[in-house]
Amino acid sequence: MRVKELIATVLFGLAVVAAWEFIPPAMGIRRFIFPNFSTTMAEFSRMVSAENLWRHVLSTATMTAAGFVLGSLLGAVGGYLLGLSSFAERILSPYILGLQIAPKVAFAPLFIMWFGFTDWPKLLVTVLIVFFPILVNVLQAMKTVDRDQVNLARAYAMSRSQIFFKVEMPSTMPALMAGLRIGATLAVIGVTVGELVGGNSGLGFLITFGQGQANAAMVFNSILLLTAIGIVLYGIVSFFEARILHYIPRVER
Amino acid sequence: MKRTGAMALALEFQNVGKSFSGGKNRPDLKAIDGVSFEVRKKEFVAIVGPSGCGKSTVLNLTAGLDRPTTGSVKVSGETVSGPNPHVGFMLQKDLLLPWRTIRRNVEFGLEARPVSAAERRDRATRELARCKISDFAGHYPFQLSGGMRQRAALARTLAIEPDIVLLDEPFSALDAQTKMLLQKSFGRTITEGGITTLLITHDLSEAVAMADRILVMSDRPGRIVEELIVDLPDRDNPIARRAHPRAGSFINHLYASLKLDERAA
Ligand SMILES: Nc1ncnc2c1ncn2[C@@H]1O[C@H](COP(=O)(O)OP(=O)(O)O)[C@@H](O)[C@H]1O
Numbered sequence A: 001m002r003v004k005e006l007i008a009t010v011l012f013g014l015a016v017v018a019a020w021e022f023i024p025p026a027m028g029i030r031r032f033i034f035p036n037f038s039t040t041m042a043e044f045s046r047m048v049s050a051e052n053l054w055r056h057v058l059s060t061a062t063m064t065a066a067g068f069v070l071g072s073l074l075g076a077v078g079g080y081l082l083g084l085s086s087f088a089e090r091i092l093s094p095y096i097l098g099l100q101i102a103p104k105v106a107f108a109p110l111f112i113m114w115f116g117f118t119d120w121p122k123l124l125v126t127v128l129i130v131f132f133p134i135l136v137n138v139l140q141a142m143k144t145v146d147r148d149q150v151n152l153a154r155a156y157a158m159s160r161s162q163i164f165f166k167v168e169m170p171s172t173m174p175a176l177m178a179g180l181r182i183g184a185t186l187a188v189i190g191v192t193v194g195e196l197v198g199g200n201s202g203l204g205f206l207i208t209f210g211q212g213q214a215n216a217a218m219v220f221n222s223i224l225l226l227t228a229i230g231i232v233l234y235g236i237v238s239f240f241e242a243r244i245l246h247y248i249p250r251v252e253r
Numbered sequence B: 001m002k003r004t005g006a007m008a009l010a011l012e013f014q015n016v017g018k019s020f021s022g023g024k025n026r027p028d029l030k031a032i033d034g035v036s037f038e039v040r041k042k043e044f045v046a047i048v049g050p051s052g053c054g055k056s057t058v059l060n061l062t063a064g065l066d067r068p069t070t071g072s073v074k075v076s077g078e079t080v081s082g083p084n085p086h087v088g089f090m091l092q093k094d095l096l097l098p099w100r101t102i103r104r105n106v107e108f109g110l111e112a113r114p115v116s117a118a119e120r121r122d123r124a125t126r127e128l129a130r131c132k133i134s135d136f137a138g139h140y141p142f143q144l145s146g147g148m149r150q151r152a153a154l155a156r157t158l159a160i161e162p163d164i165v166l167l168d169e170p171f172s173a174l175d176a177q178t179k180m181l182l183q184k185s186f187g188r189t190i191t192e193g194g195i196t197t198l199l200i201t202h203d204l205s206e207a208v209a210m211a212d213r214i215l216v217m218s219d220r221p222g223r224i225v226e227e228l229i230v231d232l233p234d235r236d237n238p239i240a241r242r243a244h245p246r247a248g249s250f251i252n253h254l255y256a257s258l259k260l261d262e263r264a265a
């Protein structure tokens, strides 16, 4: 059964590529409007040799990883701190809600005004966009830790910090990991927006550059590579999640 | 005449009352009122009573998770004023930490104490053997059945070598057969180890099958309305004890005492 499913998935992919290759020319769509598969691949080789493609990929990947790690770290720490202080949580929760709803990518032009065409605007947008889902997930998990389990630790005369590290923090791991998975997909969006609005490196920059040259194949390739970066980051997070949450019974597929 | 200390009391409730504040413009809720009883060392006492009568409140006061509103609670002669390392408790929920192996769960209570890692391991090994779950030491809680998980919880509770063990309806989430087998297993472990135990239950036959003495609590506010001494043999084997010819009369007596026939559901 598994093998059959795999074959079907591969065949579907091949069918999509074939459709992409043959349908646009058959319909008479011009290549610079909608490049077919082989045109896109040819442009890919050209980008590698003439546009320094790997340097741009590396730049975007680095920014994505840095923004993700920093945003996650800040979000998790914020979530734990608010989870430990119900007073601070009550005072700050309306603002957190507001910031959570605010479209974070809209801050990008502002950051460019402040920091110029450097790496900082991209990094800040990414940190901001990754920060909230992780903070909210961790905070919610901290608020729903099993009271009886905390009481058990109290009865064993554990200190506040022991209760945090031995009971509360491990209890929040599933929520933290779920937040990180969301953050991984958002990080690519943050970096892309940062590069689109202001930058001279990265795949987002190549997208605006390609647009300016009416080079749709360049835009296609950049989007594909951005997706690939997102998938790799998501895969890394899932890899660690499976290892960290090994104690949760998996539902048989 | 006070006999405190002379008789080696493990637990003493002296005229204990506990109220919970009802919140804005609602009256306080009196959970228990004027509760006095004693548990001697190595004794097995059961508390029975209707649900909501304050049985778990008794547990929380003993464990030091709550303070009495009136009166005093003493464990081994010392007034309880906070979480108390001499009390072990176990609930209907096993409270095993899902990310720890059974062995590491058993060690959990010792981690707040000045006990070396080697000694923690030794003690866990001993309790795992005593509760007959050594084979599952390396398993995670989700890999165990409900009965096995409760055994692990008992091992964790005994590992801290408490002066008294409180069991709050530990069998009530289990199916009938597992429940009987687990009662038997707990009965033997507790009797062989000479462990002082306070069992909270709403199952009258369970109380008769396991305890030396039964305290009957009234409706809220809970008070002790009767004390019944269960002078039956086989305390180490609840299944045998349940089958004893006189067991039925104890159960009937409790049944009448709780006025179960007059009570609406
Ligand atoms: N923390 C609390 N705050 C307010 N009321 C409580 C609290 N704990 C228990 N109660 C109330 O006290 C009464 C006795 O509760 P409990 O001791 O849990 O009963 P039992 O274990 O006998 O079923 C119940 O009416 C319950 O609602």
Ligand SMILES: [Mg+2]
Pocket: B055, B056, B168
């Ligand atoms: Mg209860």
